[in-house]
Amino acid sequence: MEYAITDREFEQFRSLVYEESGIKLDGGKKTLLVSRLSKRLRELKLDSFQAYYDRVTAERGGDEFVRMLDCVSTNKTDFFREPKHFDFLRDQILPSLQATKQMRIWSSASSSGEEPYTIAMTLYDGVVSPAQWDFKILASDISTKVLAKAAEGVYDEERLRDMPAESVRRHFLRSKAGGRYKVKPHLANMVSFRRLNLMDERYPIKTPLDLIFCRNVMIYFDRETQGDLMRKFYRYLKPGGYLFIGHSESLQWVEHEFAYVAPTIYRKEA
Ligand SMILES: C[S@@+](CC[C@H](N)C(=O)[O-])C[C@H]1O[C@@H](n2cnc3c(N)ncnc32)[C@H](O)[C@@H]1O
16 A cells, blocks of 8 residues: 655755755655655655654654664666776776776766676776785675665676676675575775765775776766765875766866866876
């Protein structure tokens, strides 16, 4: 059973989601909101969206608040999604760091882990002796649900379908029963996970970054929020560091200081 939502209740959720996550739910998202949150209302035995709103806002940032955000965020992702970015990383960026053999990367809307693990595979396979390199990838997301999945690092066979069999063998362990694959420790050790909201003014990142991936999330933000994000990313990148955005996203109408490198690839000039 699905619950009915009034226009006022939808408005309440819409501003709450926007204030906290920057995600804009337009009128067309009403059905999506109702279907995703109805399950939660049932589980909590609540009889209206107003009652659920009161529960969620009773503790801003509390467990139910986080669960509500989990329900409304769109987490679609894939291994090697938008592969040109990984070609660029392997062919243009990695060779330039040969002298220091060190790289700090942030996958800032990592969803269930496919993106940070793809970065890890690209780095691992892109150098001659990975053990001599110091690679650290921070993977973060606002959704605790997807982060738990990412940290577990276990995927159904069909998620790896488009990867060459040799890569799968090198980087994943197949479950005994088959059908499930777990990332091997050499990849898992390169990635750390934490919940982080891109709307926060400061991020808990101390070392300047070589790369930031912020792909397929800005599309849900308005232009002003995108501009704020660009200002913060610029601050956290090293001079010479790169920013990757999603292929359907653009900085054309957004205020920013980055230099354009290639479609959806930007650089903080050295
Ligand atoms: C469509 S996925 C993109 C995943 C991956 N970057 C890719 O391109 O395949 C968008 C992710 O952004 C996350 N997200 C949405 N708002 C966020 C925010 N304010 N801070 C951090 N992550 C957010 C969602 O939870 C979701 O996992």
